[in-house]
Amino acid sequence: MERNPIRRQLAIMRQSLFDQGHVDEQFVQLEELQDDANPNFVEEVVTLYYRDSARIILNIEQALERKPFDFRKLDAYMHQFKGSSSSIGAKKVKAESTLFRECCKSGNGEGCMRSFQQLKKEYATLRKKLGAYFQ
């Protein structure tokens, strides 16, 4: 158990990221790639993720404004989003991306919109939690 109060706080925050299902094993992989030569690796990758994912979310939002929906395009965007999210171990966001893609495959427009709203919520929560953790 950490004696240093700040380190203890960090350890608790980190544990809750896992316990609440926000991140999975891949997050641990990123931590393992972090070392003295690369001391901020995890935060750097997460920052890349914010940049990449913000762009994709915007693309999806714009695509959802055009009717009828181009499900192939939506699916392709979500494929990329799922890929990035997997790379940082964003568990809940990744799961929601899968649901969205299933809606695309079955041409379920309503389902896509609902799923996307849910995904944005999960994504916002993740950013908040990770933001607090890295501060």
Place this chain on the structure above:
Amino acid sequence: MAHTLPSGNQASDQDKWDSGGLECKRQLLIEIVMRNRLTALVVDGDTTCWVPEQELLHSYGVQTLGVDNSRDAVDLIASDAEFNLIIIEKILLVLNGLEVTMQIREIGVRCKMLEVTACSGESERQAFLATGVDVFIEKPLDPEHLVPILGELDGQ
């Protein structure tokens, strides 16, 4: 998480003791890789994906080159650049991963190719295996999948 302790050297020795077998295995694998000087081409347009993938490969001593689009990948291969391993994502700029894989195999490249993608469907897997990809891996690329492949490449 990086630790910053006052007695730096003492801390890293302690870490080595703690991870014990894992550190030894990693060192052994790095020696294997260095002996063979394995090289890998990573083809993915998404920085969030290729940065950790290349870093993972580096951690095993693999030298990597990354390209973010199909045209550069095919041009590189066509100009006789040789790699032990090619890692390809399905969705790329210019051509998709499936087409790139076919072109690379048509050029006559026989090295191990991994499809590392967010797709999880059986039909996608079959399509890629049919074009000549050796292994189909769902993102993220992890040691569990990578280590046996690096082990196979050793000694070739």
